[in-house]
Amino acid sequence: MEVGMASDSGSREADAPKPDFSLPEIVELRSRRVRYEPPRHRNFESSLKGQEDAVEFVITTDKPIPIRALGPVLYVGGVPVGESSPLRKKNAYRFVALEPARLEPGAPISLGWTGVPPDMRRRQTRFAYRTTA
Numbered sequence: 001m002e003v004g005m006a007s008d009s010g011s012r013e014a015d016a017p018k019p020d021f022s023l024p025e026i027v028e029l030r031s032r033r034v035r036y037e038p039p040r041h042r043n044f045e046s047s048l049k050g051q052e053d054a055v056e057f058v059i060t061t062d063k064p065i066p067i068r069a070l071g072p073v074l075y076v077g078g079v080p081v082g083e084s085s086p087l088r089k090k091n092a093y094r095f096v097a098l099e100p101a102r103l104e105p106g107a108p109i110s111l112g113w114t115g116v117p118p119d120m121r122r123r124q125t126r127f128a129y130r131t132t133a
Contacts (some may be wrong), residue, residue: 021068023111023123024061024091031057031130036096055097057081059111064091070114075122076129077107082114105131 036054057074065072065086074081074095083096097103107129112122 019066019068021066021113023072023113024063024065025123026059026109026111026125026127027062028060029057029109029125029127031055033100034096036098053100055100055103057095057097057109058087059093059095060089061091061093065093065111068113070116073112073114075110075112076103079103079107080112080114103129103131105129 032055034054034056035052036056059074071082072084072093074084076097079097079099079102081095081097083098085094086092087094108124109127109129110122110124112120116122
């Protein structure tokens, strides 16, 4: 008896569909000054420190931000704001700028991914940073 691949038609199995990591559009953005308290973790202490002066951005997007290993970053001009968390409201996310002095009034706001170089594609928005009281 001959052992072989007689039943193999030679055709390759189709590749699995690639995930869609495109960023959604920001449809609403609010910002305000806040006191920042770092998240509490059960098994370790956060390396972030509490601050009296931070700026919170709450965005709502037209669809969910895809979940992936690299998190989303809100850019205020060239300043990355990467401290983020999802909110209970559908497609709502909170970003906190821990160095508000670096934020320039009038700077355009865009959405990108952590670790992606600044010259790579970001989702541009119609929003610009306004100082908050």
